[in-house]
Amino acid sequence: MPSTEATLDITADTCPITFVRAKLALEKMRPGDMLRIRLREGEPLSNVPVSLMDHGHEVIAREAVDKGIFELVVRRGKD
Template identity: 40%
Template sequence: MSEYKENSELNIKGEICPFTFVKSKLALEKMKKGEILRVIVDYEPAIRNVPRSMEEQGHKVLSINKINDTDYEIIVEKDGKK
């Protein structure tokens, strides 16, 4: 588990790409710069695709972890690269 304190959590288990990123992006749009979002996915390719797209669009990926047999968390700071 990550040491970051998230401001918001998004559980999108069952979603595949590109909707994993689409939903993550929509969640980030509702947050303020510097706030932290925890995204939970169970689609393994998403732990590579989603962070890459987030970084491209100015957010800072703080941590990616496997949290149990099926699920992963992606911790991201809104506009952390801007």
């Protein structure tokens, strides 16, 4: 079955809620599914990718999409 892709905008949130929202979104997905996460630079951009990788997910892309706004593409890891 092909993977699906979802999006999550956490630009209005602050740490640690940024990670919590990303983690909860990934938990609703199947292994291998992709999640595009839009977040702000600074603490969210520093902490969210590292925390998601620590939980077994793979950050496969990170790019600036606007002034101070980045987008991560994350592949959900295995259970």
